[in-house]
Amino acid sequence: MANPIVASYVVPVHPHPLLVPEKNEGWQRLRNAFDEAREHIAQGDADLMIIYSTTWPSIIGHQIQADPNPTWTLVDQDFHDLGSMDYSFRIDTDFAEAWNSANHARGLQSRTVAYNGFPIDVGSVVALKLLNPDNAIPAVIVSSNVYANRSETTILAKSCLDVLKSTGKKAVAVTAMSMSNRMFTEFIDAADDKIHSLKDDEWNRKVLQFLEEGRLEDVAQLSRTIHQQIRVQKVVTFKPMWWLSAMNDNRNDLTGKVLAYEALHGAGGAVVHLDPTSNGMGDKEYDEDDVEVYRGDRNVLDAEDSTVPHPVDSTNEGPDLWDPAEGEGAVNTDSAPKPVGLYPHARRVGDLLYLSGVGPRQPGTNAIPGGPIRDADGQPLEYDIKAQTRAVVENIARILEEAGSSMEKVVDVTSFLVDMDRDFTGYNEVWAETLGHYGPTRTTLAIRALPTPIAVEMKVIAKI
Amino acid sequence: MAKGSIVAGCLAPHPPHLVYAENPPQNEPTSEGGWEQLRWGYERLRESLSNIDHDVLVILSPHWQTYVGTHFLGLSHFEGLSVDPIFPNLFRYSYDLNIDVELSKAIHDKAANAGLAVKMMENPDFRVDYGTITTGHMVNPAFDKPMVVISSNRSRHYYSVEVMQEMMMELGRATRDAILESGKKAVVLASNSLSHRHFTTESDVPEDMSKEHIASHAMHLWDMRIIDYMRTGQAQRIIDEMPEFTEQAIAESDGGGLTWLLSTLTVPSYPAILHGYGTIIGTGNAIVEWPCYLHQEV
Ligand SMILES: [Fe+2]
Numbered sequence: 029m030a031n032p033i034v035a036s037y038v039v040p041v042h043p044h045p046l047l048v049p050e051k052n053e054g055w056q057r058l059r060n061a062f063d064e065a066r067e068h069i070a071q072g073d074a075d076l077m078i079i080y081s082t083t084w085p086s087i088i089g090h091q092i093q094a095d096p097n098p099t100w101t102l103v104d105q106d107f108h109d110l111g112s113m114d115y116s117f118r119i120d121t122d123f124a125e126a127w128n129s130a131n132h133a134r135g136l137q138s139r140t141v142a143y144n145g146f147p148i149d150v151g152s153v154v155a156l157k158l159l160n161p162d163n164a165i166p167a168v169i170v171s172s173n174v175y176a177n178r179s180e181t182t183i184l185a186k187s188c189l190d191v192l193k194s195t196g197k198k199a200v201a202v203t204a205m206s207m208s209n210r211m212f213t214e215f216i217d218a219a220d221d222k223i224h225s226l227k228d229d230e231w232n233r234k235v236l237q238f239l240e241e242g243r244l245e246d247v248a249q250l251s252r253t254i255h256q257q258i259r260v261q262k263v264v265t266f267k268p269m270w271w272l273s274a275m276n277d278n279r280n281d282l283t284g285k286v287l288a289y290e291a292l293h294g295a296g297g298a299v300v301h302l303d304p305t306s307n308g309m310g311d312k313e314y315d316e317d318d319v320e321v322y323r324g325d326r327n328v329l330d331a332e333d334s335t336v337p338h339p340v341d342s343t344n345e346g347p348d349l350w351d352p353a354e355g356e357g358a359v360n361t362d363s364a365p366k367p368v369g370l371y372p373h374a375r376r377v378g379d380l381l382y383l384s385g386v387g388p389r390q391p392g393t394n395a396i397p398g399g400p401i402r403d404a405d406g407q408p409l410e411y412d413i414k415a416q417t418r419a420v421v422e423n424i425a426r427i428l429e430e431a432g433s434s435m436e437k438v439v440d441v442t443s444f445l446v447d448m449d450r451d452f453t454g455y456n457e458v459w460a461e462t463l464g465h466y467g468p469t470r471t472t473l474a475i476r477a478l479p480t481p482i483a484v485e486m487k488v489i490a491k492i
Numbered sequence: 493m494a495k496g497s498i499v500a501g502c503l504a505p506h507p508p509h510l511v512y513a514e515n516p517p518q519n520e521p522t523s524e525g526g527w528e529q530l531r532w533g534y535e536r537l538r539e540s541l542s543n544i545d546h547d548v549l550v551i552l553s554p555h556w557q558t559y560v561g562t563h564f565l566g567l568s569h570f571e572g573l574s575v576d577p578i579f580p581n582l583f584r585y586s587y588d589l590n591i592d593v594e595l596s597k598a599i600h601d602k603a604a605n606a607g608l609a610v611k612m613m614e615n616p617d618f619r620v621d622y623g624t625i626t627t628g629h630m631v632n633p634a635f636d637k638p639m640v641v642i643s644s645n646r647s648r649h650y651y652s653v654e655v656m657q658e659m660m661m662e663l664g665r666a667t668r669d670a671i672l673e674s675g676k677k678a679v680v681l682a683s684n685s686l687s688h689r690h691f692t693t694e695s696d697v698p699e700d701m702s703k704e705h706i707a708s709h710a711m712h713l714w715d716m717r718i719i720d721y722m723r724t725g726q727a728q729r730i731i732d733e734m735p736e737f738t739e740q741a742i743a744e745s746d747g748g749g750l751t752w753l754l755s756t757l758t759v760p761s762y763p764a765i766l767h768g769y770g771t772i773i774g775t776g777n778a779i780v781e782w783p784c785y786l787h788q789e790v
Contacts, residue, residue: 087578087773088694103618105643106560112617137693143580145573147619175692211559213650214609260559260649293560 031277032192033304034074036201037065038239038272039159040297041083041151046158047110051218054290061288061299062158068301069159075197076120077160077167078188080271081204083151086171089137090184093148093169094124100145102153106211107293115153118163123191127168130187135322136180151204159202172267178251181267183322185274201275203268207232207289207296208258216293224294231258232296236289239300242282242307248273258296276304278318283307347479349394361430364423365389368479373427376492381431383488385444388419389480391426400481401446409481413454416484421462424488433490438468442487448474451483496674497788499544501757502537503722503750503780505685506553506626507772508576508583510534513699516633520584526699533768533779534630540765541631541679544785548592549632549639550599550667550756551681554747555623556643559650561609562663563643564596567616574625582698587625592638595674599640602666608659613643627683640678642667644747653735653746660748661731664755671756680756682749686718687711687741687776694773707774714741715769715776722764722780727754741776762787 040058044051049059069077084091099116124140131138152169160167170188173180192199208228223229235254238247247254248269255266276282283303290297347368352360358372359381367373367384374383388396398415402408428434441463445451452472459470478485511519513526556563568591576583596612603610624641642663648656671678689707706712714737721729730737731754738746745751754760760782767779 084577087690088692101617103615105556105621106558106563108563108613108615108618109611112615141580143575143584145575145584146580147575147577149577173692175690210650213560213647215560215611260646 031304032189032198033201033275034072034198035069035304036272036276036282036302037159038203038205038298038300039065039155040292040295040299041081041154041204041206042292042295042297043104043107043110043113043150043154044292045297046113046154048218052221054221055218055292057288058290058292058297058299059158064287065299065301066159066161069200070164072200073198074165074200076123076199077156077165077202078199079152079155079167079169079202079204080172080268081149081151081155081169082172082206082268083204084149084169084171085174087174089139090131090173090176091171092124092128092138092140093119093146094121094140095119095142095144095146096121098146098148100148102148102150104150113153113157115148115157117148117156118166120166120168123166123195123197124168126191126195127170127188130190131184133190134183134187134320136183136187138184155202155204165200176267178267178270179319180322181270182274182319185271186320189275201272203272205268206292207235207298209295210258210260212294221291221293223291223296228258228296232289232298236286236298236300239302240284240286242284242302242309243280244269244273244276244282244284244302245278245280248278276302281306281309346481359427359431361427363391363426363430365391365394374431376431379492381428381433381490381492383424383427383490385485385487386420386423386427387478387480387482387485388416388423389482390419396480396482401483402481411483413451413483414458416482417455417458418462420484420486421458424486428490431492433492435463436466437491438463438466438488439491440469440489441471443470443472444475444478444485444487445472446475446477446483455484494675496671496676496678497784498668498671498680498756499546499677499785500541501680501753501760501782501784502631502682503753503778504537504627504631504681504683505777505779506555506623506630506683507685507775507777508579508622508626509698509772511585511626511629512582516629518586518629521582523699524697526701527704527770527772530768530770530772530777530779533770536767537779537781538631540767540781540783544679545677546679547637547676548595548678549628549637549681550595550642550671550678551624551627551639551683552642552644552749552752553621553623553627553683554644554744554749556621556641557646557747558643559646561611562603562645563611563613564600565591565618565620565641566593566596566612566614567591568593570618570620572619574620574622576622583622583626585622585625585629587620587635589620589628589635590638592640595670595676596640598670598674599642599667602670603663606662606666608662608666623683627681631681644749646747648738648746648748653738656746656748657731657734657751660751661755663748664752667752668756668758680753682753684744684747684749685772685775685777686715686743686745688744689742689774691774704771705774706771706776711741711776714743715778719766719769719778719780722778723766725761725763727757727759727761730754731759757782757784760784760787
């Protein structure tokens, strides 16, 4: 199904373009850009405006505004002398509730808020008053969780898309955010406003160049770097780009346009329009993990992530041992030796069975019949290749049995020997007595080493 | 005119949970209690302050966050509804409070002379921050004494804890000088918690005390270290260790309140009284009083 986001916008959070655009030419240009965006949205066919605001921090997961008609007068904490902002918005409460449920379904903590007098944040108020002044389309506002990282923020977007798709709604996605967010710490004359530093200005222009080229996912993946370079180190980071990119299926070939870029008391304020039409540039590769479900609190104070598989036995000499991996068609048995990595003993595909490489190690004890080929210090030891080969075949037989197959059904075998000159004859004798008897095809290769101190391993394909 | 004085300085944290747990008539949500250790601590602080004659409460709250200088409420009366944007389920409080604009302006002017960026807030639509309301309620639920409300300048976010402290030490001296000149007796209040790592989930019954504990052992150790300095008259060490404390305990002292408070008290070397300590969704909170009236140098 096509992505339901018909347009995306980045807009600044400070109240100057709303309250006093006439006091500075740059503020007026930002206001004009807001107006241009507003007209474009009005001409489109969006059913909903979704705002992710960085000036609404939350701690207990994400919060979604669900008061059908929040009404109040907002005064900015810093810029209270610029005036008051009366607001009365139309919120799509059904959507807010559905988004909240969709978050829960994907494992994400969130809740709706619907309280008289709830302080809607300045970024959301400025955005809604300028982009949607007559409440022509209903809105939804979501907070920015101070502890959320990329995975939570991405899931937040995916659950929002879930609801859009299930309701068939089309939406405009808006991030209320500064580019560089360092303001002057002194009071300045409106006429003297400029970006706080040349470095901030250069970074802002680089980010905006990417957005102009439609490279939203590139900006999202640079999010942490951008935060370190041009953001005051508050807990709310440059995370809206994670959200906005996920809302656009992590694409890098949108059609972007920077409608304005100006200073707001030193911070970088930009109005950017991102159209889902492909710019034909080709979508770049996607580097970071794509997450579908949030796996719970990140336990930032615990070193170990319990969701990442670990070896089950690290006590033996040589490689760590793992529980065999589970997965579609996986066949695993306690009667074969534990793997030395995260893979199953075998995997069933249709009526064929593919076995992982099988060596002679004994299940349970991990002992090597015929003896290991070297000691713990790497010194060579005498070993019995025939005993090792027999043990390999016995392990193969156990795995085949577990899968409901048998030796007669083996189709093809690839054998690996670490010392072809020394061992081929002995190996070949055991082969003839066992597997060779049933007539599978065979290839034998000499290789430099195997992960454990063994001389032979076989890779088997069988029918079921 | 008689010389004014600071009669007590207090660390008076503002979690809305404490107001919620108390079920006062001003707050809309209702609870089955909770966080009693801290609420009993506030009871002891109120009892203590009731024995000290004072005219005005001077408070610095980390939830009036200003990035452009330090601001002061500059109108004589504010009333309205305060809804906590993070815990709206717990705190929807009808407030009505008076400001000592004269003293506010005097501190403002002293701070300006000292080179700090300052501004009076004179927009009548302004909503007083919930930190001020919560601390104000816990210290003086009747709101029958005028207040001076000072914003929390977030210089720590722009520069460093060191720069924040330099500015807050200066603001503290300006506050003290203005109070002494005013002829008034003031209680100064820093409205912040100590270690500040929250849980990111809330139980169905927020006041379920079986779920309440410090977020981590490291946070506990930091809180106890700072409290120990307070109780043993080593305020200078708190100032000295503030950068490490603020960073490692993610402490709410980043808002400058604690440094400012200690500066108004000229970095006391006498012991403070610990009225209570407890955690609130994992964060560490101490209610502490420096009984300045017992240690007046004038
Ligand atoms: Fe707080």
